[in-house]
Amino acid sequence: MTFELETAANPQGLKRVVIEPVSRVEGHGKVTLLLDDDNRVHQARFHIVEFRGFEKFIQGRPFWEVPVIVQRLCGICPVSHNLAASKAMDMIVGAQLTPTAEKLRRLMHLGQVLQSHALHFYYLASPDLLFGFDSEAAKRNIVGVAAAYPDIARQGVALRKYGQEIIRLTSGKRVHGTGAVPGGVNKSLSLEERDYLLKDVEQMIAWSREAVELIKKVYGDRPDFHNGFGYFRSCFMSLVREDGALDLYHGGLRARDEHGQSIFDHVDYRQYWDYIHEEVRSWSYMKFPFIRSRGREEGWYRVGPLARVNNCDFIPTPLAEAERKIFKAFGGGGATQATLAYHWARMIEMLHCAEGIQELLHDDDLLGSELVSQGERSLRGVGVLEAPRGTLIHHYRIDEDELIVRANLIVSTTHNNQAMNEAVRQVALQYLDGQQLTEGLLNHIEVAIRAFDPCLSCATHAVGKMPLEVELVDAGGNVIDRLAKNSDGQCGA
Amino acid sequence: MSKTITIDGLTVPFRDGQTIMDAALASGVYIPHLCHNPEFKPHGSCKLCTVNVNGRNAASCTMPATEGLQVLNDTAELNDERRALVQMLFVEGNHLCPSCEKSGNCQLQAVAYYLEMMSPHYNHFYPTREVDASHPGILLDRNRCIYCELCVRASRDADGKNVFGLTGRGMATTLIVNSASGRLGDTTLAVTDKAVQVCPTGALMKKGLAYTVPIGRRIFDHHSIKDVQTGGGHE
Structure with a gap:
């Protein structure tokens, strides 16, 4: 676990290769490589080039507005932000959720993860997995998949639609609804709505099983290649339920090191800052979190499906649990470290979501009328859940007038920042180092990034620490001029 | 006759x-x-x-x-002019419908839909305006104020309190409140006052009710402002 290849010792004279934009991911990012005349890699970085700034511009807004504002972070996983913020606001209003409210939120969240995982696997990742990483670029997309594998593409569209329908019926809209409010929810399901969702749930479970089989077949056909691609070892972090089960909505934080040993377990997420720190680096708008006790060099970690399936003791739905055991056995019983195993873990989770949705739909609490609760107010709220891409932390402070004075968002993709950079560097060394670059080879870099399903638009909020900088560099790599604009709008050298 | x-x-x-x-x-x-x-x-x-x-x-x-x-x-000509006026109202303040708790119940938003306003057209001013949340039951968000003076009139004529007034001219116009501190919490305004109920936008809102009406059950979710204001009168 080092920072090799993050910064070239002597960048002068090295040629710069840029992959921009990185495609088939959410948001905007680029990869830069510095190569010498023999195409040896000296530096590889995954940059996040967009800036969102939600942490700053919600300051001064009423706390109850925040769950609706921050869901605009993303069009793919808005429910996750809405719910994480709502959990934080539950703490501010002192709520103990009613069974109806908690189960409706859980249903909404399972629908969210189901549709997001389906989107990623079928639309974004399957072209690489089905056609090959260096296959013809013009066909390496969802349109190509629809032409060559129409049933698979159709299932992807239908699974996503089903998840979106759950979101619509629990929040009022397929994207950016208002279902969760501080202390609960604003509607329950009607009998007709529940029956409408029940009608197709068996089919969703069946298709999710087929998706797991598909990724197992793809993976199993070339196990050594898939295990070795962009391989590195790291810590993992996720929420787990009290009994160690996978839980996407609530739990305690669990982190394990690169050898599977516990770093911390069942940590109350309301004290997350005792365990996680964030580092700012000058070349990225995305912060670099690390586990405090291990320091920045040894403490970076991965989150998301791979972390969750590795970290949990079991999955509380039978079909997904059976698949977890197969996954675990494939990895030799310990934590699976392979970058591309993210896809496999993601599909196991999608199956868990479909099963979990079916289970919840048979629970009459979804039809209840006790929607909101309140208790003793607090000036601080922390909400954490497992978003599709990993652990999502929302932390707010309000003043006596109930306006936001401070916010900290550690978004799933942010946790994976160092890990994605590491994957890029491993692939650069494995496949590009010393080679004549081709589009197919460069796509290998993107394949490694895509495995994490990064959402770059979600992840860039810090303001006040990273100035906007422009550098004028000559052919020899020497900086001739430099202009920086700070967060206060002042320009200077 | x-x-x-x-x-x-x-x-x-x-x-x-x-x-x-x-x-x-x-x-x-x-x-x-x-x-x-x-x-x-x-x-x-x-x-x-x-x-x-x-x-x-x-x-x-x-x-x-x-x-x-x-x-x-x-007429097309009058509605074009009305649309332009509404567009100017939108860019003059900070009207962020996607996250506004008044969305779906807002007359400004509803009239914009009625007039088929597809974009703000003009450059946003993004003015800096103060939010006053000092009242325990009422939020005053000046970002959403369109200076219609309905709260001024209601407070004066119906509530008999004179809580609100406009000061300044042109772009410097501001809604002020009648207290020594200048804060809403120090006025005599009550949650039940007519002044709190008449705001056509989300500038004056009762606290504790935000987003409690689900999407699909809000006033303008299924009815245009024309239907609401000619059939059922004001909200």
Whole structure:
């Protein structure tokens, strides 16, 4: 676990290769490589080039507005932000959720993860997995998949639609609804709505099983290649339920090191800052979190499906649990470290979501009328859940007038920042180092990034620490001029 | 035999003392408006209700109806001008419908939909305006104020309190409150006051109710502002 290849010792004279934009991911990012005349890699970085700034511009807004504002972070996983913020606001209003409210939120969240995982696997990742990483670029997309594998593409569209329908019926809209409010929810399901969702749930479970089989077949056909691609070892972090089960909505934080040993377990997420720190680096708008006790060099970690399936003791739905055991056995019983195993873990989770949705739909609490609760107010709220891409932390402070004075968002993709950079560097060394670059080879870099399903638009909020900088560099790599604009709008050298 | 005017060719009766707006609303004819509320004295400031009366433009909320007036209302030219006025209201303040708790119940948003406003068209001013959340039961978000003075009128004429007033001119116009500290929490405003209920936008909101009405059950989710204001009166 080092920072090799993050910064070239002597960048002068090295040629710069840029992959921009990185495609088939959410948001905007680029990869830069510095190569010498023999195409040896000296530096590889995954940059996040967009800036969102939600942490700053919600300051001064009423706390109850925040769950609706921050869901605009993303069009793919808005429910996750809405719910994480709502959990934080539950703490501010002192709520103990009613069974109806908690189960409706859980249903909404399972629908969210189901549709997001389906989107990623079928639309974004399957072209690489089905056609090959260096296959013809013009066909390496969802349109190509629809032409060559129409049933698979159709299932992807239908699974996503089903998840979106759950979101619509629990929040009022397929994207950016208002279902969760501080202390609960604003509607329950009607009998007709529940029956409408029940009608197709068996089919969703069946298709999710087929998706797991598909990724197992793809993976199993070339196990050594898939295990070795962009391989590195790291810590993992996720929420787990009290009994160690996978839980996407609530739990305690669990982190394990690169050898599977516990770093911390069942940590109350309301004290997350005792365990996680964030580092700012000058070349990225995305912060670099690390586990405090291990320091920045040894403490970076991965989150998301791979972390969750590795970290949990079991999955509380039978079909997904059976698949977890197969996954675990494939990895030799310990934590699976392979970058591309993210896809496999993601599909196991999608199956868990479909099963979990079916289970919840048979629970009459979804039809209840006790929607909101309140208790003793607090000036601080922390909400954490497992978003599709990993652990999502929302932390707010309000003043006596109930306006936001401070916010900290550690978004799933942010946790994976160092890990994605590491994957890029491993692939650069494995496949590009010393080679004549081709589009197919460069796509290998993107394949490694895509495995994490990064959402770059979600992840860039810090303001006040990273100035906007422009550098004028000559052919020899020497900086001739430099202009920086700070967060206060002042320009200077 | 009652006196009448015509609006877009339709014969509309009126009583002495009624404005064109009064007569129109009484007959179910919608003239777009924001600063007008039948419960309060006309203000004539938003100009959305401008109609053509015998060849000249006039604010229908202040123009008395007189026998035989020929009024043009729902014309492309007038609606183009109304749309431009609404667009200017949007860019002059900070109206962020996607996260606003008034969304779906907001007359500004509803009238923009009615006038088929597809974009703000003009550059946003992004003014810096203060949010006053000092009152335990009421939020004053000046970002959403359109200076219609309905709260000013309601507080003065219905509540008898004079809590609100406008100060400054042009772009410097500001809604101020009547307390030594300048904070809403130090005024005599009560949650039950009429002034809190008449805001056509989300500038004055009761606390504790945000987003409690689900999408699909809000006032304008299934009805246009025309239907609501000619059928069921004001919200």
